Amino acid sequence: MKFVIDERGKKYILSDEIDFQSDLGIIKKEDIEKSDIGDNLITHLNKEFKVIKPNINDFIELMNRQCSILIQKDIGVVLAHTGIGSGDKVVDAGTGAGAILLHFGNVVGDSGMVYSYEIREDFAKIAKENIDSFGLTNIQIKNKDIKKGIDEENIDLVFLDLIKPYEIIEDAYESLKLGGWIAIYGVYLDGIQISHRILKKVGFKNISIVETLNREYEVRTHGIRPKTRMVGHSGYLLFARKL
Amino acid sequence: MKFVIDERGKKYILSDEIDFQSDLGIIKKEDIEKSDIGDNLITHLNKEFKVIKPNINDFIELMNRQCSILIQKDIGVVLAHTGIGSGDKVVDAGTGAGAILLHFGNVVGDSGMVYSYEIREDFAKIAKENIDSFGLTNIQIKNKDIKKGIDEENIDLVFLDLIKPYEIIEDAYESLKLGGWIAIYGVYLDGIQISHRILKKVGFKNISIVETLNREYEVRTHGIRPKTRMVGHSGYLLFARKL
Amino acid sequence: MKFVIDERGKKYILSDEIDFQSDLGIIKKEDIEKSDIGDNLITHLNKEFKVIKPNINDFIELMNRQCSILIQKDIGVVLAHTGIGSGDKVVDAGTGAGAILLHFGNVVGDSGMVYSYEIREDFAKIAKENIDSFGLTNIQIKNKDIKKGIDEENIDLVFLDLIKPYEIIEDAYESLKLGGWIAIYGVYLDGIQISHRILKKVGFKNISIVETLNREYEVRTHGIRPKTRMVGHSGYLLFARKL
Amino acid sequence: MKFVIDERGKKYILSDEIDFQSDLGIIKKEDIEKSDIGDNLITHLNKEFKVIKPNINDFIELMNRQCSILIQKDIGVVLAHTGIGSGDKVVDAGTGAGAILLHFGNVVGDSGMVYSYEIREDFAKIAKENIDSFGLTNIQIKNKDIKKGIDEENIDLVFLDLIKPYEIIEDAYESLKLGGWIAIYGVYLDGIQISHRILKKVGFKNISIVETLNREYEVRTHGIRPKTRMVGHSGYLLFARKL
Numbered sequence: 001m002k003f004v005i006d007e008r009g010k011k012y013i014l015s016d017e018i019d020f021q022s023d024l025g026i027i028k029k030e031d032i033e034k035s036d037i038g039d040n041l042i043t044h045l046n047k048e049f050k051v052i053k054p055n056i057n058d059f060i061e062l063m064n065r066q067c068s069i070l071i072q073k074d075i076g077v078v079l080a081h082t083g084i085g086s087g088d089k090v091v092d093a094g095t096g097a098g099a100i101l102l103h104f105g106n107v108v109g110d111s112g113m114v115y116s117y118e119i120r121e122d123f124a125k126i127a128k129e130n131i132d133s134f135g136l137t138n139i140q141i142k143n144k145d146i147k148k149g150i151d152e153e154n155i156d157l158v159f160l161d162l163i164k165p166y167e168i169i170e171d172a173y174e175s176l177k178l179g180g181w182i183a184i185y186g187v188y189l190d191g192i193q194i195s196h197r198i199l200k201k202v203g204f205k206n207i208s209i210v211e212t213l214n215r216e217y218e219v220r221t222h223g224i225r226p227k228t229r230m231v232g233h234s235g236y237l238l239f240a241r242k243l
Numbered sequence: 244m245k246f247v248i249d250e251r252g253k254k255y256i257l258s259d260e261i262d263f264q265s266d267l268g269i270i271k272k273e274d275i276e277k278s279d280i281g282d283n284l285i286t287h288l289n290k291e292f293k294v295i296k297p298n299i300n301d302f303i304e305l306m307n308r309q310c311s312i313l314i315q316k317d318i319g320v321v322l323a324h325t326g327i328g329s330g331d332k333v334v335d336a337g338t339g340a341g342a343i344l345l346h347f348g349n350v351v352g353d354s355g356m357v358y359s360y361e362i363r364e365d366f367a368k369i370a371k372e373n374i375d376s377f378g379l380t381n382i383q384i385k386n387k388d389i390k391k392g393i394d395e396e397n398i399d400l401v402f403l404d405l406i407k408p409y410e411i412i413e414d415a416y417e418s419l420k421l422g423g424w425i426a427i428y429g430v431y432l433d434g435i436q437i438s439h440r441i442l443k444k445v446g447f448k449n450i451s452i453v454e455t456l457n458r459e460y461e462v463r464t465h466g467i468r469p470k471t472r473m474v475g476h477s478g479y480l481l482f483a484r485k486l
Numbered sequence: 487m488k489f490v491i492d493e494r495g496k497k498y499i500l501s502d503e504i505d506f507q508s509d510l511g512i513i514k515k516e517d518i519e520k521s522d523i524g525d526n527l528i529t530h531l532n533k534e535f536k537v538i539k540p541n542i543n544d545f546i547e548l549m550n551r552q553c554s555i556l557i558q559k560d561i562g563v564v565l566a567h568t569g570i571g572s573g574d575k576v577v578d579a580g581t582g583a584g585a586i587l588l589h590f591g592n593v594v595g596d597s598g599m600v601y602s603y604e605i606r607e608d609f610a611k612i613a614k615e616n617i618d619s620f621g622l623t624n625i626q627i628k629n630k631d632i633k634k635g636i637d638e639e640n641i642d643l644v645f646l647d648l649i650k651p652y653e654i655i656e657d658a659y660e661s662l663k664l665g666g667w668i669a670i671y672g673v674y675l676d677g678i679q680i681s682h683r684i685l686k687k688v689g690f691k692n693i694s695i696v697e698t699l700n701r702e703y704e705v706r707t708h709g710i711r712p713k714t715r716m717v718g719h720s721g722y723l724l725f726a727r728k729l
Numbered sequence: 730m731k732f733v734i735d736e737r738g739k740k741y742i743l744s745d746e747i748d749f750q751s752d753l754g755i756i757k758k759e760d761i762e763k764s765d766i767g768d769n770l771i772t773h774l775n776k777e778f779k780v781i782k783p784n785i786n787d788f789i790e791l792m793n794r795q796c797s798i799l800i801q802k803d804i805g806v807v808l809a810h811t812g813i814g815s816g817d818k819v820v821d822a823g824t825g826a827g828a829i830l831l832h833f834g835n836v837v838g839d840s841g842m843v844y845s846y847e848i849r850e851d852f853a854k855i856a857k858e859n860i861d862s863f864g865l866t867n868i869q870i871k872n873k874d875i876k877k878g879i880d881e882e883n884i885d886l887v888f889l890d891l892i893k894p895y896e897i898i899e900d901a902y903e904s905l906k907l908g909g910w911i912a913i914y915g916v917y918l919d920g921i922q923i924s925h926r927i928l929k930k931v932g933f934k935n936i937s938i939v940e941t942l943n944r945e946y947e948v949r950t951h952g953i954r955p956k957t958r959m960v961g962h963s964g965y966l967l968f969a970r971k972l
Contacts, residue, residue, distance in 0.1 A: 005486055009448060009486065037421065038421055050421070052421050052486065054422070055326040055328075055399075055422060055424075057324070057326040058326075058422075072320075072323040073323070075319075076316075076318075076322055077316065077319045077457075078319075079322045080318040080346065081300070082300075083298040083299035083346070084298075085346075085349030085352070086329060086350065086351070086353065087352070103323065103328075106326065106328030106350075107329060107350040110329065110354070156298075178280065178281055178295050179280075179295040179296050179297070179298060181298075187951075188951050188952035188953065188954050189460070189467050189952065189954070190951070190952035191951075191952070192467070193466070193467045196462050197462075205252060206252070209459060209460035209461075209467070210457055210459050210460070211457075212456070212458075213942075214454075214455050214456075215453065215455075215456070215961055216452060216453050217432070217453070217454070217479070219439050219440075219452075222916070222917050222920075223436070223919035224436045224439070224917065224918065225917050226962035228960065228961055228963075229959075229960070229961050230959055230960075230962075232944055232959030233944075233955035233956065233957055233959075234957075243248055243252065243293070431706075431711050432709065432710065432711070433710070434708075456699075458719075459718070463674075465676070465677075466675065466676035466677070467674065467675065467676070468675070468719055469718050471717065471718055471719055472715065472717070473715075473716055473717075473718030474714065474716075475702070475712050475713050475715050475716030476711055476712035476713065476714055477714075491972055495934060495935070495972065523907065524907050536907070536972070538907050538908040538972065539906070539908050540908070541811070541813075542812035543810070543812040544812075558806075558809040558810055559809070559941065561805075561809040562804075562805030562806045562807075563801075563805045564805075565836075566802070566804040566805030566832065568784070568786075569786040569835065570784075571784075571785060571832075571838070572815060572837070572838030589809065589812070592812065592836075593808075593814045593835075593836040594815070595815030595816070595840065596815065596838075596840070597838065597839070663782070664766065665781040665782050665783070665784060665787075667784075675946070675953050679952070679953045682948050682953075691738060692738070694945060695945060695947075695948075695953070696943055696944065696945050696946070697944050698941055698942070698943050698944075699941070699944070700806070700940070700941050701941075701942070702938060703918070703940070704938075705922060705938075709922070710921070710925070729738065729779070
């Protein structure tokens with residue numbers, strides 16, 4: 001797999017095993033295989049494609065997905081609020097397309113590990129292919145129902161993006177290490193409110209609920225201004241800690 | 244150093260070298276030294292302090308600082324947008340109190356490295372002590388003016404929190420690897436606008452400007468609602484990529 | 487009653503019937519009585535107080551109140567969304583301190599009328615005094631429970647700021663003219679959601695729910711920026727129309 | 730002119746002088762002329778159109794316009810912040826399509842007056858037709874350049890929606906009564922910042938800058954949530970007062 005960008009800034013993932021065809025021309029698979037980061041691949045129409053090292057977001061942008069993904073603004077809040085990092089162990093459910101999962105794998109590194117539960121076989125399969133394709137070896141996709149129990153112990157973060165996250169809260173508490181975090185993503189305040197009550201009952205501390213609004217700005221001739229359109233809502237995040 | 248939490252949820256950093264004194268009683272240094280994560284330390288007034296493994300945010304909350312720090316909402320945007328992770332190399336300036344710096348160290352892990360430039364000797368010294376105290380070995384504080392040049396090459400992220408970040412943009416471009424990001428934090432749109440122009444001139448791509456609003460919610464008897472007070476502004480973030 | 491402003495920008499309501507005393511000196515009641523808008527009243531310490539025509543917000547700022555008031559950002563949404571104006575008839579409940587009530591009186595003018603229901607005698611009394619003091623003659627305070635029924639017909643706007651607004655929705659529908667609006671203010675989404683369901687059941691159209699965030703900016707030496715603190719929440723507004 | 734709404738909730742303005750044709754059938758001009766508010770007009774296809782009294786927003790929604798209009802959220806802030814109401818005198822420039830102008834006319838009533846300056850003849854003509862059509866008699870459109878001077882005195886509010894509002898600030902100060910407000914709408918902070926400086930220099934008080942974010946909510950089967958899309962930006966409002 002090689003990650004390239006054309007002269008217009010468009011990104012592509014190229015396979016070493018088939019010739020690449022585009023409106024800017026053809027690149028032979030032999031050329032793709034031999035190329036290194038920083039090289040320029042030239043099409044038969046003499047157009048340049050630059051080989052770059054993809055980062056996690058390039059990959060998420062292009063990867064195969066069959067369901068909606070968590071957006072960057074929410075992923076950022078989870079990373080910063082829980083302080084998850086090198087060497088940490090994370091449990092994630094459900095896997096979905098695996099966007100935040102790839103971010104978890106990216107920050108916990110080789111000394112850490114991410115276990116992701118996904119009840120749907122098709123989603124689990126795609127997520128597994130995506131992870132293999134990106135080359136992360138610290139993520140394990142588990143095609144099973146997290147409601148049946150969490151196998152892992154001494155976890156730093158349990159992240160739940162489920163219809164009924166509150167069913168998992170007790171198990172999450174058991175699986176977390178002292179000081180570990182639970183983070184719950186939900187589109188409706190109603191579900192967040194139920195989870196909040198259960199978190200309290202189970203004994204979690206430092207409970208907080210947050211939503212994030214991101215505004216993008218644009219620079220025009222007359223000055224700088226927020227863009228006319230923005231994302232009005234993705235979801236709420238509920239955090240709590242085992243202390 | 245041990246990180247403990249009392250029965251009210253208040254956090255403390257305890258030194259192994261001196262007895263700890265608080266309104267809940269005294270803990271002897273010998274007891275502190277012998278304690279492990281998960282243990283309870285008991286004061287002479289019979290109050291419990293639980294020993295936990297601090298995460299990065301616990302540490303930032305308690306660490307010594309003489310200037311304002313980047314807040315979580317902005318740190319999260321930087322982490323998620325640039326996709327910085329295990330094995331990456333980061334250049335940071337100015338160090339300040341080192342809050343985002345610790346987060347960088349936390350996610351790049353042992354295979355990564357963070358170089359932080361700070362012109363003020365006092366700030367550099369405190370930041371160094373903080374990093375040593377937390378035990379991160381992948382961060383190097385450089386007490387020099389980044390305007391004099393960036394020594395490192397092949398960098399994944401250059402993060403600038405400076406009065407005049409636009410003076411560093413050309414050097415940042417040189418030091419970045421292909422596909423690397425620059426992220427600039429600024430309190431005023433005026434400075435962001437100047438930097439935006441320079442980024443374009445120097446040849447950066449994927450330029451975007453974002454500000455984040457975080458709303459916290461609280462659960463009361465009558466239901467759930469946003470908190471009355473919120474942070475109206477911290478700063479703007481400007482991102483661009485070498486492609 | 488005269489409305490004055492001192493040299494520091496501080497505002498006062500002066501009575502014609504008693505001498506005015508302040509840290510800037512005394513003004514005799516005879517002088518207050520004789521003064522006109524634009525005049526300067528001079529204290530015995532030779533300090534100037536300028537007599538101005540108060541607008542509705544000056545008055546709300548200084549008036550006697552024993553409960554919290556609707557803030558400008560929410561009053562503005564009600565005025566703009568319902569398009570209430572000259573000659574319109576408004577029903578309001580509960581009166582509370584009467585801030586939005588005064589705005590209603592201000593925009594419907596002499597050809598319009600506002601009827602305000604308040605169950606608490608003490609609140610009704612203060613609101614009545616406030617209205618008389620400001621000189622509006624198109625507002626009638628009714629010290630009765632709106633749950634017992636709305637006496638008025640052919641109303642342009644029914645505005646409800648009550649604990650259980652949904653109990654009034656059927657009666658509101660009856661009292662409204664064709665094309666008239668109902669506006670409900672609520673601090674929690676839970677109550678808004680119940681009202682939303684009832685509005686639909688009763689046959690209201692053009693139902694919408696809105697919350698407003700106001701950000702203030704400040705100009706400093708280095709540029710312009712949002713203020714650090716902002717109001718994170720006051721309440722939600724639910725609008726619907728009889729069509 | 731009659732304002733009607735069909736069975737689907739769609740709104741129309743009907744002329745008394747021509748037959749009305751739609752996909753739901755034809756209504757004869759004689760029927761239109763005879764109809765009163767609350768009547769149902771029946772098409773030759775037996776479809777009902779209800780005659781209602783349009784409010785200001787119905788009219789703005791349907792009126793002829795050749796340029797963008799101020800949106801409700803910003804109109805609301807102007808109305809609430811300046812407290813403009815019955816009997817007040819307003820100067821407005823430029824007229825544009827006249828949306829906020831109609832709101833001003835609506836709240837100042839028969840005892841108030843609105844003077845609107847518009848340099849472009851085509852815009853002035855359309856605005857005049859719109860006002861006549863809605864039936865407001867307290868608005869005077871002036872097809873002249875406000876930079877040449879403001880003819881009116883003793884004004885309660887000067888509202889400016891111009892490219893270079895700062896050129897008018899001195900004249901605005903002269904034309905305002907003591908206690909009167911100036912309100913400036915601008916898309917870019919850059920222009921707002923210049924105006925802010927001039928306002929201060931000219932002697933205005935109570936200067937404030939505000940932007941408003943409106944979030945709409947929707948009720949779904951699973952609960953209530955903010956809509957996915959929202960308006961990220963319309964403009965900033967700058968207020969100041971002559972005191």
